Amino acid sequence: MLSGITIVCFTASYAVALAMEVTRLFFRMPVRFFLILGFTIAGLFAHTVHLWHRTEAGLATGVPLSSWYDWSLLAAWILTFLYLGWAIRRPNSPVGLFMLPLVLALIGLGYSLQNAQAFRRDQALQLWGLAHGVLLMLGVVVVSFGFVAGVMYLVQSYRLKHKMQPNTLLRLPSLEWLQEANKHMLLHSLLLILLGMGAGIVMNLIRTAGKGFVPWTDPVVISSGVLVAWLLAATIFEWTYKPAQQGRKVAYLTVANFAFLAIVLIMLATGASQHAPKQASNAAVAAPNAGASP
Secondary structure, three states: OHHHOOHHHHHHHHHHHHHHHHHHHOOOOOOHHHHHHHHHHHHHHHHHHHHHHHHHHHHHHOOOOOOHHHHHHHHHHHHHHHHHHHHHHOOOOOOHHHHHHHHHHHHHHHHHOOOOOOOOHHHHHHHHHHHHHHHHHHHHHHHHHHHHHHHHHHHHHHHHHOOOOOOOOOOOOOHHHHHHHHHHHHHHHHHHHHHHHHHHHHHHHHHHOOOOOOOOOOHHHHHHHHHHHHHHHHHHHHHHOOOOOHHHHHHHHHHHHHHHHHHHHHHHHOOOOOOOOOOOOHHHHHHHHOOOOO
């Protein structure tokens, strides 16, 4: 049954969800949110299955998810996932009126490029490698920013708790602003690092057909997985735990996130992983110059 899922299935589900969103402009409906949620989840499930089948088909040729059709559907899948999270978080917000048309437009773009030639293996490896590096770089930046916001929160909290006089030379943002920044940095860093790891997995699958691919037991791969699990747990904690001391606890979590990230980067920098660039040996460097005239 699942093998028969096509692009029409999830497109229709998203279109119905959009139509339900449009009805917000005309009348109230008690069950509308649950209908929107149901059609969106059904569409996202069909969308995921379709992408999985595309991945399996691409593995047979050594280039999974490596065409403009695949990339358009992946972008639409990510946007739908974000929309679903936003809708659950803010059920009364008509965000679907703005996001679902973009989802349908991306699917339409993918459909128009369905017969376009897939990327060559070297092109696919380069593009997925670029996505892998850029997403992880952005994830590092966001985790670092969260670390800064967390430290500032702890400093500001300490100053207020001990009723220290404000220093005009060291003005920090309010605790409310810093707590909100920590909250968003947790979520954004999780999404970016998760997407970066996903791009790395696809890149690794492409490399598997050749030589020199990074093994799944690589220390950086394992530690990155632990980092994602930690970020996921921290994000769930932050969005569900609402005691009075939430801000301080979340600040500690963002500092711990940075510590986990530092461990991964140290492994990479010290060559404990096959992710690390290999240093050329002196013999290899000298070899091309051996026959050169002075």
